[in-house]
Amino acid sequence: MAAPVQSPVDTQSASTQTMTIGKALNNGLRAAMEADPKVLVMGEDVGKLGGVFRVTDGLQKDFGEHRVLDTPLAESGIVGTAIGLAVRGYRPVCEIQFEGFIFPAFDQISSQLAKLRYRTQGKLKAPVVIRVPFGGGIGAVEHHSESPESLFSHIPGLKVVSCSNPVDAYWMMQQAITSDDPVMLFEPKKLYHSSALKAPVDTTATPDPLHSSRVVRHGDSATIAAYGPSLPVALDAATAAQEEGRSLEVIDLRTLSPLDLGPVFESVRRTGRLVVVSEASSEVSLASEVAARVQQECFYSLEAPVQRVTGFDTPYPPAKLEEHFLPDLDRVLHAVDNALDW
Amino acid sequence: MPSPEQWTRPDPGAGPAATAAQPSPEQVIAGLRATTEGGAELTQLLTPEGERLADSRFDPYLADIDAEALRGLYRDMVLVRRADRESNAMQRQGQLGIWVPLLGQEAAQVGSGRALRPADMAFPSYREHGVAYTRGIDFRDLLGIFRCTDHSGWDPAEYGFHPYTIVIGNQVLNAAGYAMGQKFDGKVGNADDVDNEATIVYFGDGATSQGDVHEGFVWGAVYDAPVVYFCQNNQWAISEPTERQSRLPLYQRARGYGFPGIRVDGNDVLACLAVTRWALDECRHGNGPVLIEAFTYRMDAHTTTDDPTRYRLSDELEAWKLKDPIERVRVHLARAGCAEQDFFDGVDAEADEFAAQLRDFCFNMPDPPPERIFSEVYADTPAALDAQREEYLSYLAGFAGGEH
Ligand SMILES: Cc1ncc(C[n+]2csc(CCOP(=O)(O)OP(=O)(O)O)c2C)c(N)n1
Ligand SMILES: [Mg+2]
Numbered sequence: 130m131a132a133p134v135q136s137p138v139d140t141q142s143a144s145t146q147t148m149t150i151g152k153a154l155n156n157g158l159r160a161a162m163e164a165d166p167k168v169l170v171m172g173e174d175v176g177k178l179g180g181v182f183r184v185t186d187g188l189q190k191d192f193g194e195h196r197v198l199d200t201p202l203a204e205s206g207i208v209g210t211a212i213g214l215a216v217r218g219y220r221p222v223c224e225i226q227f228e229g230f231i232f233p234a235f236d237q238i239s240s241q242l243a244k245l246r247y248r249t250q251g252k253l254k255a256p257v258v259i260r261v262p263f264g265g266g267i268g269a270v271e272h273h274s275e276s277p278e279s280l281f282s283h284i285p286g287l288k289v290v291s292c293s294n295p296v297d298a299y300w301m302m303q304q305a306i307t308s309d310d311p312v313m314l315f316e317p318k319k320l321y322h323s324s325a326l327k328a329p330v331d332t333t334a335t336p337d338p339l340h341s342s343r344v345v346r347h348g349d350s351a352t353i354a355a356y357g358p359s360l361p362v363a364l365d366a367a368t369a370a371q372e373e374g375r376s377l378e379v380i381d382l383r384t385l386s387p388l389d390l391g392p393v394f395e396s397v398r399r400t401g402r403l404v405v406v407s408e409a410s411s412e413v414s415l416a417s418e419v420a421a422r423v424q425q426e427c428f429y430s431l432e433a434p435v436q437r438v439t440g441f442d443t444p445y446p447p448a449k450l451e452e453h454f455l456p457d458l459d460r461v462l463h464a465v466d467n468a469l470d471w
Numbered sequence: 472m473p474s475p476e477q478w479t480r481p482d483p484g485a486g487p488a489a490t491a492a493q494p495s496p497e498q499v500i501a502g503l504r505a506t507t508e509g510g511a512e513l514t515q516l517l518t519p520e521g522e523r524l525a526d527s528r529f530d531p532y533l534a535d536i537d538a539e540a541l542r543g544l545y546r547d548m549v550l551v552r553r554a555d556r557e558s559n560a561m562q563r564q565g566q567l568g569i570w571v572p573l574l575g576q577e578a579a580q581v582g583s584g585r586a587l588r589p590a591d592m593a594f595p596s597y598r599e600h601g602v603a604y605t606r607g608i609d610f611r612d613l614l615g616i617f618r619c620t621d622h623s624g625w626d627p628a629e630y631g632f633h634p635y636t637i638v639i640g641n642q643v644l645n646a647a648g649y650a651m652g653q654k655f656d657g658k659v660g661n662a663d664d665v666d667n668e669a670t671i672v673y674f675g676d677g678a679t680s681q682g683d684v685h686e687g688f689v690w691g692a693v694y695d696a697p698v699v700y701f702c703q704n705n706q707w708a709i710s711e712p713t714e715r716q717s718r719l720p721l722y723q724r725a726r727g728y729g730f731p732g733i734r735v736d737g738n739d740v741l742a743c744l745a746v747t748r749w750a751l752d753e754c755r756h757g758n759g760p761v762l763i764e765a766f767t768y769r770m771d772a773h774t775t776t777d778d779p780t781r782y783r784l785s786d787e788l789e790a791w792k793l794k795d796p797i798e799r800v801r802v803h804l805a806r807a808g809c810a811e812q813d814f815f816d817g818v819d820a821e822a823d824e825f826a827a828q829l830r831d832f833c834f835n836m837p838d839p840p841p842e843r844i845f846s847e848v849y850a851d852t853p854a855a856l857d858a859q860r861e862e863y864l865s866y867l868a869g870f871a872g873g874e875h
Contacts, residue, residue, distance in 0.1 A: 177782045178710035201680035201716050202639055202708050230638060233682060268568045270597075271622050272637050412855075441863070442856055446844040448568060448619035453841045453863070463866065 144333040151321035153295035154184050157302030171198040172224030204234040215255045228263040229272025242311045243286030258305045262318035264358035264408050268448045276409035278315050282386035289386040291315040293360035295328045300336035317358035340384040342392050348376035351402035356382040359406040366461040394426045401432035402468040406456050411439040433471030436464040507790045509766040515736040519794040521802030532745040538809035544740050545800045546818050548577040551601040553822035554610045562775045566833050568619040571598050575770030578796030579703050582743025594633040594646035594672040606632040611832045640681030646672030647687045650696035659697045660757035667755035669697040677708025680716045688728040697754035700762045705769035710782040722764035730760045737767030738796040
C-alpha cells in the first residue's frame, strides 16, 4: 500500500497557526514556561483575569498560582522581587500593566537590574524580562499611551526590544526569557488584537537573532526605519509612495538596545535618504541616536539630512488630539518628500 | 467556621495566617473572594436596614444633622449615582472613551466630602466623582477627562480639589506635602478653629501596596501633618481582592506609623460624615494624621473596559446590594417620618433633569484645537518648542490650502 501523500498544507498546519500579536505573545510565554519550570509570570491582574490585555490569558489556570503570580499593586515591588527571584535561579517575566505605570520601578530597573552583572563582575546575573505594553492610538486617558523606550535604552546593562508582528512576538518573547541579560520587551498595545496583522507563526522555524534589525520591504528611493507600533505606518507610507513611483525601503529596527544599524547603514548608502519614525518625543531619543550614527557612518552617502517623524516634545496630549501627535501616513510622506526634494 | 474577617486578621499563634503556605479551604476561598464582613470594629451609625444606632463617640459630630440635612445627603447620593449611571451609559454610546464607575461608593464619597470645609484641600484618585460634586465642581467638568478632551477640567485652588491622579498612590505623597505646608503656614492648632485647615487624600485598597502610599504615611507622621488618609476599601483592585494586598485589615496598619486608624462602614453616609469630621478635627487641632478605611464595595466593573465576570462571583454582589448606601437612608427617612413620597419623587425628577443636562452637554462637547498639544508645557517655553508648534500648525494649514 502506498504511503499517503501529505499535502504541503497539512505539514504546515501541524506547526503553523495564524494568530494576532497578542496571541503570539501568549503562545511564546506558554512555550517558555513549558520549556523551563523556572520561568514565572508576575504582575497585576495577570492571573485570573489574564492581564488587562489578556496576554497571559489561561496561563494561571494551566501552570498554577505558584508560577503565575497576581502580585500586590506595586511596580517597584514587582521588579524588585523579580530580581531576587532571578538571583535565586528563577526567570521571572514581569508585566507592567501600562508603560505609564513603570516609573515606580525605575529605581529597581536602573540601580539593580541593569547593574547587577557589572557590579559583581559576572558573579550574579539577573535574567528578568519586563513586558511593557506601550504606545498610543487607543483613545485612552492619561498615562496609557506613552512611549518611554528611549529612557530605558539609555541605561547601560539593559537590553530593549520591540515587536511589530506575530512571528517576532512569538520568538522575541522566548529569546528574551532565555537571555542571561535583563530584557525589556516593548509591546505595541494598539496592535495586540489587530486582525489585519494576523500572520502564520511556524513554531518549528529558526528565528532571527533577538538583537537584529530586518529589512521588511526593499526599495531604493529612500529608507524608513521604524519599530513597534510605527512599523505599519511606515509600510503604508511605502505602499502609498509606490503609487507615485517612489520605492521606499522599510527597516524594522526590532532591537532598540543594542541597536543593530548595519542594515540601515547599508540601505542609506544606496538610497542616500533616511526617515526615522517613532511615537516617542524626538529630543534626546532613539530617533536622535539613529540619526547621529547614520550621519557618522554614511556621511558621504547622505543626500539630505536625516528626517525624524515623531511625537512632539510635549507630554502626551488628551487622546482627542492624539491623531496629531502620532506619526501618520501623511507626516511620514511629507518627511519623505522633504528628504527627496532637499 | 471562623468569619472571613478572622482569616485576614489572625490572632498571633492562633492558626495560620491568610497567606500561609498551606491554607485551609476557607482561606482559599478568602483569597479568591472579597469579604462582605466589616468585623467587630466597624463604625456604623445607620444599619443596612435603616436603623440609626446611637454612638457616644461619634454622635456629637452629627449634632447639626437634622431631617433636612439628612434629606440633603440623600439627595446628594441620588444625584451622584444618577450622574454616574448616565456617564456609564454615555460611554456605552461612544460619547466617552472610558468611564470609571463609583456605584456603591456614594456614601463614602458624599459623607467624607461633606465633612470638608471650604479651606480644606482634597486629593482624589480617579473615582472620586462624588467628592468632586461635594466640592462644588460641576459634574460636567469631570467629563472632559473621560471624553479625552482634557487631562483635568477645573481650577484646583478654586475648589480645594486637586486634579485626578491615575498613577496609583502618587497623590498620597502630594497630599502629605500639601498638609505639611498647611502646618508650616500656621494653619494647625490655632485657638480659633476657623483659621485651621486640613487635607484629605483618597486612594483604594490596592493602592496601599504602593511605596508612595507608605512614604506618604511616614511623611505625614514625622511632620505631624494635618492629613486624613481616606482609603476606600471597595474589596477589589481590578481583579485582585484585598487579600492580595494585606494580611491585616488596612485600618490596623496605621498603628505601625504611629497614628490612629479606624474602619468605618463605607456604605453608611452618616458614619462616613461623622468619622471624617472627627478625623479632620483631630488634624486641625494638631493630632493628625489619621487613617480612615471606608469598608465598601465596587458594585460595577473597575472601568467600562473591565469584565468582572472573569474574576468574581455574582452572589458577592447580591450580598452587597443588601447594604446599599442610598436605600438605607431612604428607609430611615421614610420610617422616621422625615420624608414623604413627594420628596423622593422630587429628588428622582431632579436627578432625571441633572442627567439630561449632563447628556446634552456631553453630546455637544467640542474637540480641543491642535494648539492645545503645545500649550502650558512650560512656564517659559523653549524656542525650539515654539518652532515645533509653528511648523506643525503651518503643515496643517497646508492641508486646508490643498498643498498636501
Ligand atoms: C502605578 C499604577 N499601576 C497600575 C495602574 C493600573 N491600575 C489602575 S486602577 C488599578 C487598581 C486600583 O485598585 P484600588 O487601589 O483598590 O482602587 P479602585 O480602582 O478599586 O478604586 C490598577 C492596577 C495604575 N493606574 N497605576
Ligand atoms: Mg479597590
